Amino acid sequence: MRLMNVLKTAFMALFKNKMRSFLTALGIIIGVGAVISMVNMGTGASKMVESQISSLGRDVIMIFPGSSHMGGRRGGFGSASTLTSDDADAIKAQVQEVDKVSPIVRSSGQLVYGNTNWSSSVYGVYEDYFGISNIEVTSGRLLHSNDIIGNKKVCVIGTEVAENLFGDEDPVGKNIRINKIPFKIVGLLKKKGQSMMGQSQDDVVYMPFKTAQKRLIGTTYTHYITSSAINSESVDAAKDAITDLLRRRHKITGDKEDDFHIRSSAEIIETSNTIMTALTLLLGSIASVSLLVGGIGIMNIMLVSVVERTREIGIRMAVGARPRDILRQFLIESTVLSVSGGIVGILFGVVITFIIANVADWEPYISIFWTFIAFSFSAFVGIFFGYYPAYKASRMDPIEALRYE
Amino acid sequence: MKPVIDMKGINKIYDTGAIQLHALKDADLIVEQGEFLAIMGPSGSGKSTLMNLISCMDRPTSGKYLLNGEDVSKYTLDQLAEVRNKRIGMVFQSFNLLSRTSALENVQLPLLYDGTSDFKRRHDVAMETLEEVGLKDWWHHFPNQLSGGQQQRVAIARAIVNNPTLILADEPTGNLDSKTSIEIMELLQELNGDKDKTIIIVTHETDIARYAKRIINLVDGRIIKEEKVKNRLDAKEELKNGRIKKRKAAS
Ligand SMILES: Nc1ncnc2c1ncn2[C@@H]1O[C@H](COP(=O)(O)OP(=O)(O)OP(=O)(O)O)[C@@H](O)[C@H]1O
Ligand SMILES: [Mg+2]
Numbered sequence: 053m054r055l056m057n058v059l060k061t062a063f064m065a066l067f068k069n070k071m072r073s074f075l076t077a078l079g080i081i082i083g084v085g086a087v088i089s090m091v092n093m094g095t096g097a098s099k100m101v102e103s104q105i106s107s108l109g110r111d112v113i114m115i116f117p118g119s120s121h122m123g124g125r126r127g128g129f130g131s132a133s134t135l136t137s138d139d140a141d142a143i144k145a146q147v148q149e150v151d152k153v154s155p156i157v158r159s160s161g162q163l164v165y166g167n168t169n170w171s172s173s174v175y176g177v178y179e180d181y182f183g184i185s186n187i188e189v190t191s192g193r194l195l196h197s198n199d200i201i202g203n204k205k206v207c208v209i210g211t212e213v214a215e216n217l218f219g220d221e222d223p224v225g226k227n228i229r230i231n232k233i234p235f236k237i238v239g240l241l242k243k244k245g246q247s248m249m250g251q252s253q254d255d256v257v258y259m260p261f262k263t264a265q266k267r268l269i270g271t272t273y274t275h276y277i278t279s280s281a282i283n284s285e286s287v288d289a290a291k292d293a294i295t296d297l298l299r300r301r302h303k304i305t306g307d308k309e310d311d312f313h314i315r316s317s318a319e320i321i322e323t324s325n326t327i328m329t330a331l332t333l334l335l336g337s338i339a340s341v342s343l344l345v346g347g348i349g350i351m352n353i354m355l356v357s358v359v360e361r362t363r364e365i366g367i368r369m370a371v372g373a374r375p376r377d378i379l380r381q382f383l384i385e386s387t388v389l390s391v392s393g394g395i396v397g398i399l400f401g402v403v404i405t406f407i408i409a410n411v412a413d414w415e416p417y418i419s420i421f422w423t424f425i426a427f428s429f430s431a432f433v434g435i436f437f438g439y440y441p442a443y444k445a446s447r448m449d450p451i452e453a454l455r456y457e
Numbered sequence: 458m459k460p461v462i463d464m465k466g467i468n469k470i471y472d473t474g475a476i477q478l479h480a481l482k483d484a485d486l487i488v489e490q491g492e493f494l495a496i497m498g499p500s501g502s503g504k505s506t507l508m509n510l511i512s513c514m515d516r517p518t519s520g521k522y523l524l525n526g527e528d529v530s531k532y533t534l535d536q537l538a539e540v541r542n543k544r545i546g547m548v549f550q551s552f553n554l555l556s557r558t559s560a561l562e563n564v565q566l567p568l569l570y571d572g573t574s575d576f577k578r579r580h581d582v583a584m585e586t587l588e589e590v591g592l593k594d595w596w597h598h599f600p601n602q603l604s605g606g607q608q609q610r611v612a613i614a615r616a617i618v619n620n621p622t623l624i625l626a627d628e629p630t631g632n633l634d635s636k637t638s639i640e641i642m643e644l645l646q647e648l649n650g651d652k653d654k655t656i657i658i659v660t661h662e663t664d665i666a667r668y669a670k671r672i673i674n675l676v677d678g679r680i681i682k683e684e685k686v687k688n689r690l691d692a693k694e695e696l697k698n699g700r701i702k703k704r705k706a707a708s
Contacts, residue, residue, distance in 0.1 A: 374570070
């Protein structure tokens with residue numbers, strides 16, 4: 053029996069039981085759809101994280117207080133107080149491989165304009181910070197070194213702050229109070245969207261470092277220091293030089309542990325890639341289970357179908373179908389079922405991917421590789437789970453089969 | 458010329474665990490080309506068992522079976538399938554058509570397994586065969602839209618579509634009324650006469666057996682009696698007479 057005939061026979065058999073075929077294929081549709089949307093979701097998320105981290109640039113070096121061996125207690129800024137702005141100044145002055153440096157303190161601030169209130173994250177930074185983090189203004193200006201040196205009470209604000217405090221008004225030149233201290237707004241930042249942690253990067257206020265440190269927070273330390281190497285090749289050399297310098301400044305000798313730790317953006321990108329890949333694989337393998345369940349559904353239905361069509365099998369054998377013709381017929385039927393389920397599942401998965409991307413506000417990403425894998429797997433499922441029922445059919449005794457009621 | 462069927466010392470024993478059932482005992486049977494044989498006998502005497510062996514649906518427990526001079530008793534399943542496909546056409550009491558499948562497609566079925574024919578040839582050959590059994594205009598009908606007689610005609614068309622020399626019919630008229638039965642016998646007689654097909658039928662009815670040329674009787678798994686049919690009936694004549702009789706009755 054030629055392939056075209058077998059295919060036609062298979063389609064007709066499936067068509068005669070439309071509802072059942074659809075429900076059986078639904079198992080595969082959901083399975084393939086789940087694998088594709090999960091994997092695409094994982095990949096989409098990691099792409100987004102990657103693009104956000106790399107928007108930092110690959111040459112960014114961050115210095116955090118506290119040892120890197122302090123276990124899980126790394127998260128909170130200022131969980132250890134070992135870094136000062138003098139450290140930042142020293143790095144800028146003495147490490148040749150470093151281009152820009154800024155210490156950073158962070159606090160939450162209560163902003164008041166007229167009788168409008170808004171609370172937001174307030175950062176104290178050097179003017180270098182904007183260059184390192186690619187922050188620009190749409191109107192007004194960024195903070196100058198004069199503002200920093202003079203501890204001026206000026207600030208630049210993100211678009212979200214501007215919208216909430218000023219509505220449509222131009223905030224530049226306006227005076228606001230931050231934690232009751234009057235500030236003058238000198239610039240409005242360009243919109244940046246969400247950060248990789250899902251926080252808005254537009255709900256921020258930047259002010260001169262010392263102003264924030266002394267007036268708002270009242271500390272002598274800095275929460276962390278960010279810097280950029282002169283180019284991405286010098287990152288490792290810069291890290292070593294910074295480590296040497298800080299150990300000297302902090303009087304750490306011999307094999308005593310550092311009281312700070314350094315991360316480069318490249319490392320962060322790599323770590324997050326590893327995490328995201330693991331996450332993607334995890335999601336994918338969870339989804340594969342549903343594909344497996346779909347396969348078992350196919351096997352179940354094919355077994356039922358073989359029994360129901362015993363007489364048909366007998367008739368076909370009586371007119372000259374060989375066991376392998378019967379085997380092939382049922383195998384193709386289950387494969388057609390799973391492959392068409394696979395195709396619809398791909399469409400389904402793509403739609404889900406777009407919906408998720410839309411909701412999560414990232415670029416929809418379709419992995420060709422995983423689409424192909426999920427599709428091949430669905431074909432494999434059809435053959436694998438269809439084989440046993442098909443084999444049973446092909447082994448039937450034609451006389452018994454013809455006598456079956 | 459070699460006989461179409463040459464069976465010698467055929468035994469069939471069904472092994473159903475506890476009991477062994479000796480369904481055929483030392484059966485010898487020779488059927489020549491162009492014969493029209495009727496197998497008769499009481500229920501359970503082994504008629505269907507014998508038919509299943511002749512049709513290569515089953516293999517004998519012992520004995521020798523030459524089909525057109527070839528020993529098929531040792532054939533593999535695939536070889537037996539090919540024999541059923543090319544050399545034997547089977548007709549059943551319960552028609553055994555594929556449901557929800559058109560008459561034409563039912564007739565095409567054997568052509569799907571003969572490996573050679575393309576779509577157009579399959580269609581044309583099946584259509585011609587349907588025409589031979591007088592159902593050309595019914596090709597698109599499903600079995601449940603056809604009368605019993607028409608269904609049996611479709612089944613006969615399916616049996617002859619691959620042009621086999623041997624046609625086997627196990628109680629082909631068992632589910633039909635007497636007039637339709639004669640019509641089916643007319644068709645079989647035509648195939649036997651005009652097309653020189655060898656035909657073997659199983660029947661309970663002496664009336665039906667009289668359309669054959671020779672009758673064998675089976676009792677308890679043995680062939681006990683063999684006779685030539687005297688005063689053989691001609692189905693065409695019978696139908697004509699039947700019609701005349703009916704007209705007379707009406708007037
Ligand atoms: N597959 C089988 N397994 C066991 N016993 C069987 C099998 N097929 C037939 N038999 C037995 O073999 C004997 C002959 O059966 P067979 O069907 O040949 O009879 P038959 O002459 O065709 O009867 P009928 O006129 O009722 O169709 C019966 O006793 C039957 O029960
Ligand atoms: Mg019988």
